Amino acid sequence: MRNVLKHSILILFLALLTLTPSRSIAQEAEEPAKEKFDAKSFIFGHTGDSYCFHITEIHEHPVCVWLPVIVKCKDGGSWHCFSSKHVCELKEGETFNHNGANFYISPINADKYPGKLVEVKADGSLSRPFDISFTKNAFGIFLVVIFLLAFFLPAAHKYKKDPMAKPTKYQGLVEWLTYTVLDGIIRPNIPDKKVKKFAPYLLTVFFFIFFANLFGLIPFFPFGANVTGNLSITVVLALLTYFFVNVFGNKHYWKDILWPDVPIFLKAFPLMPIIELISTITKPFALMVRLFANILAGHIVIMVLMALIFIIGGMYGAGMGGVMSIVSIFMTIFMTALELLVAYIQAYVFTILSSLFIGMAQHEPEHE
Amino acid sequence: MDLFLPESGLVIWMLIAFLIVFVILAKAGWPMIMGAVEQRNAHISESLLAADEANKALAGIEQKRQETMAAAQAEQIKIMKESQDLKTQLIEEAKTQARQEAEKIVADARLKIEKEQAEAMAQIKNEVIALSVDIAEKLLQRELSDKKAQNDYIEQLLKNNPTQIQA
Known part of the structure; x- marks a missing residue:
């Protein structure tokens, strides 16, 4: 750690030596026609969808x-x-x-x-x-889908073939992942009798979001598509949660929405039912925006840190850009580490709230 | 901004992809994993219960075994003691019997000896009587004047074979 610090100070010092006003001016005078760095297209080009999967550039090709x-x-x-x-x-x-x-x-x-x-x-x-082009994000979605199938199906097949066999290490991993979600997220929120019915959806959602988040953080082909940071994806997930909450909601749940226990003048003129109906929509809407905004924000911050190198470089010359790149790299490492955490947290939050909403719609009144 | 509008094409792809993975995993993925794990859990708890019961049964058996062992040992000790007693008793009996036998033999022998003695004595008596009678006869037959000659003659008769005398 001390070594790293020493080296960075040295590089910073050397970089500052090159930073002279005359040089900067001379450079500008030499290449006035050089394209200005466009931070906006850089950032949104990388975080948004694209018709091709850009890997790299060799000699501007x-x-x-x-x-x-x-x-x-x-x-x-x-x-x-x-x-x-x-x-x-x-x-x-x-x-x-x-x-x-x-x-x-x-x-x-x-x-x-x-x-x-x-x-x-x-x-x-x-x-x-x-x-309906098969875009970079569609590619990213299918990559996650194929990964999920390739990761979970062989284990399921092994379990089906011989349920009592001693599980392999790979099965142990699958089991651990599955039961972390099942026991940590799903069971506390959904009545025991209904766990079997809703667990497949919630498990699929969790692992889809989690691996999509992780793959989004890997910055090279075939990963790096900003799947969960795209509203089109989160809107589908939120709609599915909405579907599972309301289609499978029990009588008690619908009664609470359409005829809640409030004074009659609040529900005869259907104020409460309208509010309740809107609230069924706002819940998945919040899910949708939360996941999308968190992942997109993380990606944007990382891209901004990268863009800063070129912005500073463009403003004060290559030397300052070099200095900035060191700062940027450290901050990007920090952000990526944070994003790893966020990748799990957002998958966790989406799944726990989905199971909470589904569980609430399955709740039976204890005695009435 | 464009960023905040869902793109219909991507929505369709996402819906297709997610439903594919959901249906496949819901049919062939999660139920297998959960089923197997639950089956194994049930099996493990059953096995633990069975093992517990077996342990309890084993403990009962062990206790029974120990009891049996103790009983057997007591029996052994008892039998050994009994046999010891029997042995001493037998020896005692044998000793008594032997002593009685010996006593009987000795008594018999004594009786026999006494009898034989009595017989011998009777015989001797008879012989002495016969001899005396013989001598007296002979003495009576020979009238001796001389006392000395008379004694010599008795001596001579005594020296001679009684059979001779008899004859």
Whole structure:
């Protein structure tokens, strides 16, 4: 630790030596045309969705995994399916023609449809087609799905084949993970009789979120897709929780919503029922926003710390950028460690609240 | 901002993907894992109970065994003592019997000896009587004047074989 400190001070000192105003000015004078670093596109480009999976760049040539673009044009109604290579490599102002329709990806800092595939009509107007492209996040989702299946199914198969056999270490891990969630989150919230019914959903949700969070923190292909920090994903999870709460809710639960134990004037003019109905929506809505915002915020902070290197570098020259990179790296390590914690906490919170809501809808009054 | 609007395409992909993993794991994943673990838990608790019972039974058996052992030992001691008693008794009896026998033999022998003695005495008596009678006869037959000659003659007769005398 002391060594690290010593070295960082040395590097800081050397970096400060290079930081002279004349140099900075000279540099600016030499390369006035150099592209200015765009922090916004950098950050949202990495945290948002994308039509291709960008891996790296070699000599300014992007190395990507091209994912399929699948769109249905609004008015023409025709389906288009092509590799994202055609639209991602377009230069500014160019469009890609596929079976009579012209497409391009709107730049990330555009006002309309930023970062999305847009169709250019014959009259020059833009229209957003119905887009079910297999994007980077869709790829990330399927990666988690395949991982979950590959991780849990072999264990389940082993258990099915011989339930009484001594579990292997791998089975022990699966068992431990499963029962951490089952005994720590699900059982305390759901009546014992209903555990078997709801545990599969809650376990799947927990492990989906947990591994999606973890994979989002791994910064290289095929990981790194910001899956749970995307509202489209959390909205589905929240809707499923809403479904499980309300569709399987018992009589008592619905009575409490539609005809609660309050003075008659509060429910005859259906004030309370309306409030209660809204509250069934706000609960999963909070779940949705909480998960999305926490994960997105973590990713954004890490990206901002990275962007700071280039911003400072751009403002004060490479030397200061170098200094900043040391600071940034330490802070990024800290943030990533924190994000590991958040990855678990958010999966935990989403699952515990889901099981709480489901459990509340299953609650039977003790005596009435 | 665009960031806060769900993208329909991604929603569809997410729904498909999540339902796939949910259905597969709900059918072939979690129930197997939970079932096996619960089955094993039940088995373990049953086994523990059975082991406990077996232990208790074993303790009973052990106690019984010890009791049996103690009883056997007591029996052994008793038998040994009895046999010892029997032995001493037998020896005692044998001794008494032997003594009685010996006494009887001795008594018999004494009786026999006495009888034989009496017989011998009677015989001797008879012989003495016969001899005396013989001598007296002979003396009566020979009239001796001389006293000395008379004694010599008795001496001579006595020296001679009684059978001779008889004859």
